Amino acid sequence: MEWKHAKSPPTKKFKSSRLTRKVMVIIFWNSQGIIHIDYLPRGTTMNEEYHGIIVRQSIKKKRQGKLRRGVLLHQDNAPVHTSRVSLAAVDECGFEILPHPPYSPDLAPTDYHLFPNVKKHHRGRRFEDDHELTTAVETWIQDQEKDFYRQVINT
Template sequence: MCTHKSRGGAGAGRREPRRAGAGAGPRSRRPAPLLDTTLDSVEDLGHDGRPVEVLTPENINSVQEKVLSDRRLKIREIAARLGLSKSTVHRIIHDHLHMSKSKRESMEWRFKNEKPPITEKVHQSTKKLMCTIFWDCHGILMVDFKERNTVINGAYYASLIHKLRAIKEKRRGKLAKGVLLLHDNAPVHTAFVAKAAVRECGFTEVDHPPYSPDMAPSDYFLFPNLKRDLRGKKFFNDEELEAAVLGHFEDKTSRYFYKGIQMLIQRCQKCVDIKGDYIEK
């Protein structure tokens, strides 16, 4: 109970003491029970609110098996696969298995005093061989393998254009309806000497959107298929590699090349529909 005095103003005077919570008797409060349980995290609580035993021999063995199966696994990945909390997995790995990760040792889990893995010395691979291919809906027109120590520039590409013109002249009807030349906007293609060669040969360049490899048939069709065929194979010299490239096209019919050109029409329409965005597939 308490008393209150108020001074000044009309109605000022002594007020009768009031009991807190008038109309109700005195209330008693029970002290809340203390929770004397240590948890790793709220994730260790079961559906009924009781803690789950997590640091068990079974869980420790499960974590160890996961780590040894893939030493690059992250704690959150192990926790998700075993249905444990991240803090539990962290305690098991560091406090019970005594393992740690080192950025200097390939980011793998290692036991204390365990020697790092022996990494093989990386040997420099054979230098790449550059290849330029001209083709149409009927097949391969010309394949050029760049010689070693040859500079790729506008003059070099211009010489290839003139060679292509000579090849087309040998094939009847190839030049009668004109030639549409489609290549990307690489510097060697846009060089003044290269463009001059295109005009001299009577070819017509097809406009190619900048930074759009998805609109070049060689990039989305011809070379990806060639790379898949050569992947995993070893060649000990340039001659073996050149033979493998040429052999890749030997059994390809005109239907194969026509499909690659026909895909360009579909991709152009799709590019228009999506307002110039990239086409991944």
């Protein structure tokens, strides 16, 4: 409500802008680059079963030759990562989870290194469809030098 007299000009109303459509991406990466990238269908979210499948199949498969040295898995405390099914998959594969203190987003390299750089590179661009966006993101990821991933993991 707004107080005004009878001869006041009408209040200006701003048009609400269209909501930005979002594409949910799942990325696992290490100091050498991307291990797994996947895009969820629109309207779905990551669930514990899907997370378990990715850990069991994709990560274990791509880390085949390096499993002898052990795998340290660093992920945040999102409910899907700490669910019984996800933790069972990690344990089944013999991976070790690095502890992640609650409310510490500054310790998740994907949140402070990878995603901000992807967003900065594509800021201001309009994509016709999801396929064009995913192609642009994957091209950017492939164009990164090995040091891009290594510098964060080794610090």
